[in-house]
Structures are given as structure tokens and as C-alpha cells.
Amino acid sequence: MDFNDTPEEAAFRKEVRAWLEANAVRKSDDRQSNRARNDDPELLKKAKAWQAKKAQAGYARMTWPKEFGGRGASPILQVIYQQEEQNFLVPLGFFDIGLGMCIPTMMAYASQDQLKRYVKPALHGDEIWCQLFSEPAAGSDVAGIRTRAERSGDDWIVNGQKVWTSGAHYCDYGILLTRTDPSVPKHQGLTMFFLDMKSPGVEVRPIKQISGGANFNEVFFTDVRIPDAQRLGKVGDGWKAALTTLMNERLAVGMPSGGLDVDELMELARDTELEDGIAIRNQQVRSKIAEWYVQTQGLKLTRYRTLTALSRGQTPGPESSIIKIVAAAKMQDMGAFAMELMGHAGILKDEVPQAGGFQAQWVGGAGFRIAGGTDEILRNIVAERVLGMPADVRVDKDIPFNKMGGKG
Amino acid sequence: MNFDFSDDQKLLKDQVRKFLNDKCPMTTVRRVLEGPETHAAEVWQGLIDLGIPGTTIPEAHGGLGLGPLELCVVAEEIGRSCAPVPFETSVILATEALKMAGSPAQQAKWLPLLAQGKAVGTVALAEGPQPLKPRGVATRFGNGRLNGVKLPVTDGELATFAIVLVNTGGQGERALSLALVDLAQKGVTRRRLETVDPTRKHAELTFADATAELLGAEGEGWRVLERLQDAAAVYMAFAQVGGAEAAMWMARDYALQRQAFGRAIASYQAIKHKLADCYVKLEIARSNAYYGAMMLTEGGADLPLAAAAARVAATDAYDYAAKENIQTHGGIGFTWQADTQFHYRRARLLSLSLGGPMAWKDKLVTRLERKNAA
Ligand SMILES: Cc1cc2nc3c(=O)[nH]c(=O)nc-3n(C[C@H](O)[C@H](O)[C@H](O)COP(=O)(O)OP(=O)(O)OC[C@H]3O[C@@H](n4cnc5c(N)ncnc54)[C@H](O)[C@@H]3O)c2cc1C
Numbered sequence: 173m174d175f176n177d178t179p180e181e182a183a184f185r186k187e188v189r190a191w192l193e194a195n196a197v198r199k200s201d202d203r204q205s206n207r208a209r210n211d212d213p214e215l216l217k218k219a220k221a222w223q224a225k226k227a228q229a230g231y232a233r234m235t236w237p238k239e240f241g242g243r244g245a246s247p248i249l250q251v252i253y254q255q256e257e258q259n260f261l262v263p264l265g266f267f268d269i270g271l272g273m274c275i276p277t278m279m280a281y282a283s284q285d286q287l288k289r290y291v292k293p294a295l296h297g298d299e300i301w302c303q304l305f306s307e308p309a310a311g312s313d314v315a316g317i318r319t320r321a322e323r324s325g326d327d328w329i330v331n332g333q334k335v336w337t338s339g340a341h342y343c344d345y346g347i348l349l350t351r352t353d354p355s356v357p358k359h360q361g362l363t364m365f366f367l368d369m370k371s372p373g374v375e376v377r378p379i380k381q382i383s384g385g386a387n388f389n390e391v392f393f394t395d396v397r398i399p400d401a402q403r404l405g406k407v408g409d410g411w412k413a414a415l416t417t418l419m420n421e422r423l424a425v426g427m428p429s430g431g432l433d434v435d436e437l438m439e440l441a442r443d444t445e446l447e448d449g450i451a452i453r454n455q456q457v458r459s460k461i462a463e464w465y466v467q468t469q470g471l472k473l474t475r476y477r478t479l480t481a482l483s484r485g486q487t488p489g490p491e492s493s494i495i496k497i498v499a500a501a502k503m504q505d506m507g508a509f510a511m512e513l514m515g516h517a518g519i520l521k522d523e524v525p526q527a528g529g530f531q532a533q534w535v536g537g538a539g540f541r542i543a544g545g546t547d548e549i550l551r552n553i554v555a556e557r558v559l560g561m562p563a564d565v566r567v568d569k570d571i572p573f574n575k576m577g578g579k580g
Numbered sequence: 581m582n583f584d585f586s587d588d589q590k591l592l593k594d595q596v597r598k599f600l601n602d603k604c605p606m607t608t609v610r611r612v613l614e615g616p617e618t619h620a621a622e623v624w625q626g627l628i629d630l631g632i633p634g635t636t637i638p639e640a641h642g643g644l645g646l647g648p649l650e651l652c653v654v655a656e657e658i659g660r661s662c663a664p665v666p667f668e669t670s671v672i673l674a675t676e677a678l679k680m681a682g683s684p685a686q687q688a689k690w691l692p693l694l695a696q697g698k699a700v701g702t703v704a705l706a707e708g709p710q711p712l713k714p715r716g717v718a719t720r721f722g723n724g725r726l727n728g729v730k731l732p733v734t735d736g737e738l739a740t741f742a743i744v745l746v747n748t749g750g751q752g753e754r755a756l757s758l759a760l761v762d763l764a765q766k767g768v769t770r771r772r773l774e775t776v777d778p779t780r781k782h783a784e785l786t787f788a789d790a791t792a793e794l795l796g797a798e799g800e801g802w803r804v805l806e807r808l809q810d811a812a813a814v815y816m817a818f819a820q821v822g823g824a825e826a827a828m829w830m831a832r833d834y835a836l837q838r839q840a841f842g843r844a845i846a847s848y849q850a851i852k853h854k855l856a857d858c859y860v861k862l863e864i865a866r867s868n869a870y871y872g873a874m875m876l877t878e879g880g881a882d883l884p885l886a887a888a889a890a891r892v893a894a895t896d897a898y899d900y901a902a903k904e905n906i907q908t909h910g911g912i913g914f915t916w917q918a919d920t921q922f923h924y925r926r927a928r929l930l931s932l933s934l935g936g937p938m939a940w941k942d943k944l945v946t947r948l949e950r951k952n953a954a
Contacts, residue, residue: 173649173874174582181581248581435952438945452949455942462941465948466893470864473871476583483581491867494860548849554859555852559832562847 223297270301362410504537634695659819674701681796736783
């Protein structure tokens with residue numbers, strides 16, 4: 173066992189490091205100045221510029237085939253790039269849904285001409301994509317969506333509403349799950365499309381989040397025309413296409429990093445006086461730190477196990493299915509605990525410099541436990557796919573969608 | 581990136597698993613639980629025939645001369661089967677202690693006997709109901725004579741020799757040394773102790789002017805012990821991972837078969853999510869254990885931290901799986917007749933015998949502080 177690079181990997185790491193040194197600013201030792209400023213109005217512009225540079229150099233999606241701007245490379249190289257990029261101050265985050273989920277779905281279903289048209293601009297950050305699945309009445313049970321698409325000549329006419337659509341307010345395109353046949357059971361009547369977010373009849377309304385920001389949206393569709401050529405997969409096969417999207421979500425090797433973690437919590441505990449001395453000497457505090465450290469390490473090392481399988485040309489085991497379950501809860505609980513260490517002042521927004529980052533975790537963790545599959549849905553998935561336990565009872569499985577109580 | 585066991589190591593693991601499936605079913609574990617035997621002698625003999633006690637003992641001393649990774653995969657299988665054999669004591673603790681601190685003469689004498697299974701070693705550390713710490717060790721060693729009482733000592737009845745934590749006089753940690761004592765002598769009395777895990781027998785050892793010798797230098801006992809416990813923590817983490825996995829599947833299998841309210845209880849989310857949590861804890865533990873194994877192999881500077889993390893994660897995983905396995909079984913799980921008890925007992929024994937989670941979490945943070953300061 174070792175974490176060593178192969179000669180090929182080492183050479184690549186060197187190349188990447190040199191490229192990053194030449195094109196980006198290395199993070200300083202001062203943790204404070206390394207925090208991404210999410211409220212920077214220029215952030216999107218900067219992120220697009222960085223994405224373009226990265227794509228130009230061939231680092232943006234290295235596992236993609238060459239014809240799509242990738243290198244047909246092993247996932248290991250992509251991870252090496254990410255590891256190195258983490259040491260630099262670069263704006264990230266706007267392209268993950270598009271490149272990680274939407275474009276792979278396009279690759280599975282769109283025509284060659286469409287791929288020629290759409291993949292490159294997405295890769296270079298010129299066009300951003302969003303995922304239009306969830307609706308007010310269908311999130312976990314996403315097959316229960318109601319947004320209707322009806323055939324009209326060579327087009328489809330779409331009416332309905334999506335919700336929680338991350339980034340819709342700045343996105344150019346989206347993949348859209350619709351109901352095309354309400355007379356059959358819910359999984360069978362779905363069809364997937366992609367569309368231009370500037371199509372007439374699309375209205376995006378940002379939703380203010382619990383954090384005060386507004387990164388997700390309601391999206392309304394009023395007689396929106398989508399050409400049949402933009403259908404992804406067969407009519408009625410939308411569930412299969414949606415699964416392609418969701419599988420890609422789970423296959424994503426990388427994980428958000430750079431948030432506050434155990435090191436920052438320890439720093440805080442060293443600066444905090446409790447009744448019986450500094451917090452870092454308190455056994456309860458130490459227990460918590462140890463538990464979260466074990467989780468942080470466990471997640472990192474679990475990813476290494478997955479990578480090892482990939483680098484040996486094997487199919488990874490199901491171990492990566494634990495990642496979001498652990499990471500999200502940890503984020504929320506650690507944030508809350510750090511706030512507790514600050515006492516009543518843990519609630520203050522501006523007066524306590526360290527508070528902001530932990531408050532962001534406490535808030536963000538609440539969303540992370542829901543987005544992309546809730547804690548409960550993920551536990552179901554582990555129980556069913558990994559442990560081979562039965563699926564939940566599905567009372568609506570065989571009932572035509574329009575005969576279901578309370579829906580349609 | 582090469583963060584997994586090799587094919588050869590997996591082969592060894594399969595071999596040990598097959599042997600234990602075959603020769604150490606739960607009925608054997610139960611026999612030792614209920615009977616007077618110190619251990620399952622035929623299982624131990626089978627492991628000796630496979631060369632297991634000599635896994636990490638150099639070939640020059642009659643062992644297989646393999647590395648820590650091989651012993652880790654063996655430990656996982658021992659843990660999975662709850663085998664009632666002197667594995668943690670003899671193969672891990674006593675063997676590692678001799679390799680770490682034994683003089684050439686001590687190694688030449690004992691390692692071949694350990695490798696061939698002709699001797700069983702153990703460690704005698706605790707002196708009653710207090711967590712182990714440098715203060716207050718009353719067992720004394722001086723002029724080649726050992727006096728005091730140690731309890732509990734795992735395999736204390738079975739063992740040929742023991743490595744004993746002793747007070748040799750002086751300040752703090754420096755007062756402590758390790759002594760090696762042959763247990764077949766007049767100055768040693770052994771008394772069986774009843775414990776919550778009778779599948780692994782324990783004893784009280786009383787030393788009255790017993791002949792013994794230092795293992796390692798005088799005053800170095802605590803330091804060696806900490807290194808020994810770090811290595812043992814990694815190996816035991818694998819045993820705990822094996823046990824946790826076995827308990828998880830036992831619960832899963834029962835849940836698939838048990839019906840309530842017209843359907844398998846495995847279809848209820850309260851059960852599904854509990855077992856999903858077992859799996860989450862298990863994978864966190866497994867990943868941390870792998871890293872511990874890697875550091876052990878490399879002798880890496882990160883070993884103390886990695887060992888503590890492996891220990892904390894594995895203890896949590898096994899304790900959780902063992903108790904939720906009983907819960908998943910309902911009433912039958914609480915009976916003497918059920919096999920759920922073996923993991924429940926073993927999980928607790930393993931989590932206490934090297935120091936409990938609270939102590940290891942504290943150590944972990946101390947080591948993290950040290951690393952961050954460096
Ligand atoms: C920050 C954020 C960003 C998002 N971005 C997007 C996006 O870009 N595109 C998109 O399409 N969607 C997006 N979502 C939506 C997200 O996928 C859904 O919120 C999520 O799937 C849950 O659906 P829901 O909100 O309808 O809650 P519900 O499904 O109504 O769930 C409510 C509660 O019931 C529980 N529950 C539901 N079903 C079960 C079950 N079978 N067993 C046990 N418990 C159950 C849930 O776990 C949850 O606790 C985003 C959400 C968030 C928070």
C-alpha cells in the first residue's frame with residue numbers, strides 16, 4: 173500500500189503544478205484570506221474566465237473523450253489535477269451540475285451534431301447548464317413530477333413548474349424532465365428534453381434561501397416550445413434518462429473541499445476559555461474533535477480506495493455511497509458545535525470574525541443533507557443496493573398517474 | 581495510488597476465512613462460552629498448521645516473515661469469526677512486544693516457540709478497576725524478582741509467558757518498565773476470572789517473588805507500551821472491522837427472513853436505515869484501518885495518529901453493529917440461544933482491552949495537536 177504516484181502520474185502532477193503556478197495564485201498560509209468570497213458580484217465572471225483557461229489547457233474534464241475536449245484519461249489524473257488545484261485560489265462551483273450531470277446525460281442521448289454544438293461551450297464555461305427535475309410536489313419522489321409536455325407537430329409544448337433549480341438564474345441551458353403521458357403509472361409516462369433557458373415562456377424567479385442568498389430558483393413554463401429534436405431518449409423513457417443523470421451525480425469522484433474542518437475547529441478551541449480552562453483541554457471538546465477527524469480522514473481514505481480500484485481497472489465497490497451521508501451531517505453538526513464554543517456570541521454575524529465560516533457550515537449543512545438525495549433516500553439506497561434489502565412498499569407503483577389521489 | 585491489499589494478501593485472507601468457516605462455526609464459539617476450555621484448541625492448532633502465529637515473525641526465527649498487511653487480513657478474519665483463540669494476546673501483543681523491545685537472546689528463545697505455537701504469550705497490564713495510566717502501577721520488579729497482582733489478564737491461564745507492566749522505581753513514566761515472566765513457576769498463581777466474554781478466558785495473575793527479566797530498558801516501559809498499543813490498535817481495528825461486518829450481515833439475514841405486520845422486517849426503514857448506518861460506520865472504520873496498516877508497514881511518522889483514528893472508528897463501528905444486531909433480532913436476540921451474543925461480548929472486550937474510546941479520542945487529539953504544531 174502506498175499513495176505514491178506512478179511515474180506517469182508524477183510527471184502529470186509536475187506538469188499541472190507548473191501550469192497552476194503560471195496561471196493562478198497559490199493559497200497563502202493565512203487561512204482567513206483563503207476563504208472564497210461567495211458574495212463577490214464578480215465571482216461568476218471570474219469563474220468563467222478560470223474555466224476557459226482550464227479547458228484550453230485540457231484540464232477541465234480529462235476523463236472525457238478527446239473529441240469532446242477531454243483527454244480520455246483515467247480518473248486518477250483528474251483527481252491529481254483537483255488535488256493540486258486545491259492549493260490555489262481559484263473560483264469554482266458553477267459548472268459542476270452542468271459538466272457532472274447534464275452534459276453526461278447529453279452524451280448518452282443527444283445527436284452528434286448537438287454534441288458538437290453544446291459540449292465545447294459548456295466545457296469552456298461559456299454556457300452553463302442546470303438540472304430541471306424537482307417540483308413542488310416531487311423531490312425525492314421525482315418520478316411524481318407534473319410538468320406536462322404535449323406534442324404539437326415537430327415541437328412539444330411545455331407547461332408547469334420546477335423548483336429548487338440551482339443556478340437557473342444564470343444558466344443558459346437545462347435538462348428538463350416532463351410528463352408526456354399521465355394515463356400510465358408514474359415512471360412510464362416521463363420524457364426528458366434539453367432546452368434553451370431563454371426560450372419564450374420560461375420564467376426564472378430566484379428563491380431566497382435560509383442563508384439569505386438566492387442560488388436556487390423557481391422556474392415556470394408557460395407554453396414553452398421545445399423542438400422534438402431536443403428530446404433525450406425515447407418518448408416515455410424519461411425515467412431511464414433521469415437515472416443516467418442521477419448515476420452520474422453519484423459517480424462524481426471529487427467532493428467539495430476547502431470548507432472549514434477539524435483544523436479550524438481546533439484553532440477555535442485553543443482560543444476559547446471555558447469555565448475549567450481552554451476548550452481544547454476539555455474532554456467533551458476533544459471527543460468531538462476526534463470523532464470528526466475520524467470522519468474527515470475516513471472520507472478522504474474511502475475515496476482513495478475507490479481510486480485504487482479505478483487505477484487497477486476494476487469497478488469500485490459501493491463504498492463511495494457513504495460520502496454524502498457522512499459529510500453533510502458532519503458539516504452541520506461541526507458548524508453548530510463551533511458556534512456553541514463561542515457562547516451566546518456564536519449567533520453574531522459581524523462582530524466575531526471566526527463565526528462566519530462556521531455559521532455558513534451550520535446553514536449549508538442543512539441544505540447539503542437535502543440536495544442531491546436526502547439523508548433518508550441515501551440510506552435507503554445503501555440498504556437496498558449495498559445490503560440487498562427490499563425496496564420500500566410503493567403503493568402508487570402500478571396506478572396510472574392521473575388516477576393517483578392528490579396528484580395529476 | 582495503491583490503497584488496497586494485494587492479490588496475494590486477499591488470497592491469504594480467503595484461505596483463513598475458509599478455514600475458520602469450516603473449523604470455527606458459531607457452535608465452536610458457543611462450546612468455549614459454555615465450557616471450561618481456555619480456548620478452542622483444535623482451531624488454534626489449525627491456525628498453527630497454517631503458520632498464522634508466525635505471520636510477522638522473521639524466517640530466521642521460524643516464522644513466515646510476512647509484513648503487517650498480512651497480519652491485518654488475518655486479524656479481520658479472526659474478528660469476523662469470533663474465534664476463541666489467543667490471537668490478540670499471543671500473535672499480536674506478545675509477538676510485537678518481543679520484536680519491538682526483546683533482546684537478541686529473548687527473541688531467539690521465544691519467537692521460534694511463538695511461531696510454532698509451542699508457546700502462548702500475553703500481556704499483563706491492568707491491576708483492577710482503573711483505566712491504565714502511568715501513575716499507581718503497584719506491581720514491583722527488582723533484583724530479578726516480580727511481586728504484585730495483575731487483573732484481568734486475557735489468556736492468563738493458557739499463556740506460557742507474560743509481558744508485565746511493572747514499577748521499577750523513579751518518577752512518572754520513567755518508573756515503569758516491562759518484565760518478561762515465564763508463567764510456569766512456583767512464584768506465579770493463576771485464578772480464572774468470570775467476565776462478560778467467556779469465549780476469551782481471563783485470569784488474575786499473582787506474582788510472589790517470581791523470577792522475571794526486563795524486556796527493554798529500565799524506565800522505558802511506558803514508551804514501549806505506547807508503541808505496542810499503537811501497533812495493536814491497528815491490528816485490532818481489523819478484527820473489529822471483521823466483527824462489525826459479520827454482525828451487520830447477521831442482522832441483515834435475519835431481517836430478510838423475519839416477518840412482521842405482513843412483510844419482512846427488512847422492508848421497514850427503521851431497520852434499513854439502522855443497517856445503512858452500520859455500513860457507513862464500517863466503511864469509515866475500514867478506510868481508517870487501511871491507513872493504519874499502511875503506516876504500520878512504512879513505519880510512517882503518521883502512525884500514532886493513524887492508529888488512534890483506526891481504533892476510534894473501529895470501536896465505534898463494532899459496538900454499534902453488535903448492539904443493533906441484537907435489536908434487529910428482537911426477543912430472540914436477547915436469548916442465550918442466539919449467536920448475537922458473541923459479537924456483543926467480543927465488541928465490548930475488544931473496545932476495553934486496549935483502552936476505551938474516551939482514552940483513545942483524547943490520545944488522537946493530543947497527536948493531532950503535536951502534528952499541527954510540527
Ligand atoms: C441547496 C439545494 C439545491 C438543489 N438543487 C437542485 C437542482 O439544481 N435541480 C433539481 O432538480 N433539484 C434540486 N434540489 C432539490 C432536491 O433534489 C430535493 O429538495 C430533494 O430531492 C428532496 O425533495 P423535496 O424537497 O421534495 O423533499 P421531500 O421529497 O418532500 O422530502 C421531505 C422529507 O421526507 C423524506 N422522505 C421523502 N421520501 C422518503 C422516503 N421514501 N423514505 C423516507 N423519507 C422520505 C425526505 O428525506 C425529507 O426528509 C436542490 C435542493 C437543495 C436543498
